[in-house]
Amino acid sequence: MEPITINRKESKLRVAPEWADVCFTCGTCAGGCPVTGVDGMDPRKAIRMAALGLDQELIDSRFPWICTLCGRCEYACPQGVEILKVLRRARTLRERDKVPGPIHKGVVMDLERGNNLGIPRDDFLFLLADLAKEMDEDEGFPGFYVPVDKKGANVFVTINSKEPFGEPDDMKFWWRIFYCAREDWTTASENWEGVNWGLFSGDDEAMKTLVGRIVDHMERLECKTLLLPE
Amino acid sequence: MFEKYRVVSVHQLLKEYIETGRIKIDKSIHEELTTIHDPCNYGRKSYKSFGEAFFEEPRWVTQQCCKNFVEMHPNRMNNYCCGGGGGAWAMPYDQERIYYGRVKAKQIMDTGAKMVIAPCHNCRDQIMKSLNKEYDLGIEVKYLWELVADSLVVEPWSEEEIKKANELRDAQYERDGVDLDEEW
Numbered sequence: 212m213e214p215i216t217i218n219r220k221e222s223k224l225r226v227a228p229e230w231a232d233v234c235f236t237c238g239t240c241a242g243g244c245p246v247t248g249v250d251g252m253d254p255r256k257a258i259r260m261a262a263l264g265l266d267q268e269l270i271d272s273r274f275p276w277i278c279t280l281c282g283r284c285e286y287a288c289p290q291g292v293e294i295l296k297v298l299r300r301a302r303t304l305r306e307r308d309k310v311p312g313p314i315h316k317g318v319v320m321d322l323e324r325g326n327n328l329g330i331p332r333d334d335f336l337f338l339l340a341d342l343a344k345e346m347d348e349d350e351g352f353p354g355f356y357v358p359v360d361k362k363g364a365n366v367f368v369t370i371n372s373k374e375p376f377g378e379p380d381d382m383k384f385w386w387r388i389f390y391c392a393r394e395d396w397t398t399a400s401e402n403w404e405g406v407n408w409g410l411f412s413g414d415d416e417a418m419k420t421l422v423g424r425i426v427d428h429m430e431r432l433e434c435k436t437l438l439l440p441e
Numbered sequence: 442m443f444e445k446y447r448v449v450s451v452h453q454l455l456k457e458y459i460e461t462g463r464i465k466i467d468k469s470i471h472e473e474l475t476t477i478h479d480p481c482n483y484g485r486k487s488y489k490s491f492g493e494a495f496f497e498e499p500r501w502v503t504q505q506c507c508k509n510f511v512e513m514h515p516n517r518m519n520n521y522c523c524g525g526g527g528g529a530w531a532m533p534y535d536q537e538r539i540y541y542g543r544v545k546a547k548q549i550m551d552t553g554a555k556m557v558i559a560p561c562h563n564c565r566d567q568i569m570k571s572l573n574k575e576y577d578l579g580i581e582v583k584y585l586w587e588l589v590a591d592s593l594v595v596e597p598w599s600e601e602e603i604k605k606a607n608e609l610r611d612a613q614y615e616r617d618g619v620d621l622d623e624e625w
Contacts, residue, residue: 245521245544249537277537279529281481281522282489295486312532333618340619343610351595354603356610359617366454371562384590388455391593392463393602400617406562411528429446436447438454440586441482441562 217264224261224269224300231262234292240284246277254284254294261297266304275301276311280411303413310412317408318417326372326404336400338375339382346383352390360432361397367434368398369405369425371441385440396438399428405441450483451560452498455589459505465594466505473581475507476554478545478568479520480561494518499560499585506592507556513548521545523559525567539575542567546576560585 219227234255241253252274260269269275275298285295307315317327325332339357346352358364366389374382389396402424409418429437458464477499488494496517504510513520524542532538545568549557557580559565569582583591598606614620 245524245541246537249540273534276532277529277534277541278527279481279522279524279541280486280527282485283481283519283522286485286489286518311534312528314528314531317531336617336619337621340614340621344621351597354598354606356606356613358609359613361609361613373562381584381587384584384587387590387593387595388458388464388586390598391465391595392458393598394463408528434446436449436454438449438451440451 215264217262222261222264223266223304224297226258226261226266226297228262228264230258230292233290234258234262235290237289239287239289240292240294243283243287244278246279249277250274252277254278254298257298257301258292258294270301270304273311275299275305299413301413302411303415305413307412307414314408314412315414317406318412318414321404321408321421322417325402326370327406327408328372328376330372330375332401335375335403338379342379342383343386346386346390350383352387355386355390357386358395358397359400361395362432364395364397364432364434366394366396366436366438367425367428367432368396368438368440370398370403371405373406397432397434399432402428405439450495451586452483452495452502455502455586456498459502459589464589465596466589466592467594468506468508468592470592471507471556471588472509473507473555474509474511474553475503475556475558476511476513476549476552477503477558477560477585478513478523478549478564479516480559480564481520481522481526483560484520485518488518495560499558502585502589503558506588511552511554513552521548523564523567523572525563525571530563530566538567539571542572543576546572546578549578549580550576554580556581556583558583558585558588 217228238255241247241255244254247253278298282295320329321327343356346355407418407421483495521544523545524538529538565584
């Protein structure tokens, strides 16, 4: 076995070897984590791996992905070890084509087509109009429609793509509230995605781009309030 | 922090609408014992990132709609994740996700609540579509805004308001090329 050099500069996870002393290995983190034991892992062992230079082993393991990044371990840690940060960074360092499940594909889709599920603009606009017509004519909300790209609206609202894709009627919950509140609101015809999967895939660059799009909407439409209904 | 725009989560807006009387709520619609789930991202993680956690707002909003309210334990900063967070809902590790959720399922069971309110899409999906089934919870699960929407006292708009909205709608559909009569 080859000896490994451990220092902050060489650590992919940016964990200094001193962390081995900072962490008392008390197990508070592990004791409060619902997935302790899965794959023989827990947050305490993850931090120990990082402090001992086993960066790549941690990055390649399933643990950073089975962990839900809930942050309970870090909140409870008496020594202030940034467990959550290390685990998310382990996600960032996973090769993009090895990110489990659809979250990286969703990020790419969002960057290319404006939402995680690739719903085209015309389908989206038709769906909104169709649902609004149901509310207007059959469900007791006469006059309701979905204002799109409305300049000067008070509230700009993003949309979770799973709703237009699979649970379209669920969009009506907020619409009914806006109707009753007589809110002056709007959403966008494109780039309306409210779910930033870069947060979970560990992709900070993509996150910035996607947040930037929302800022662009706010500037372009001169809205006063941004509602992120996630 | 955000000087140019006001950025709000679901909590501030719902609370504001109720508090200022912009929407009216019928408290008699939801009689069943109800509890709320604290999403990690609105609690611990929001507190860490922005110095602000949303614990009291969802409780206040829920109790405007529900007479019978009960807390899960532990809650707020020490709340347990539903098990579907961090992208786990979309991850291919279903068995691990369900195993993770056993703690949340037990918390819910211990309250005896028949309805669980979730202020987060992800938590709602995990509790409603997975935990409810896997652990036979026999509960109803609603988004916080779904609870409010289902509690609304709806006062339809006036003729004048409807006319104005119809005009704006028609102009928008014209601009965007939306034609509902078109065959698909």
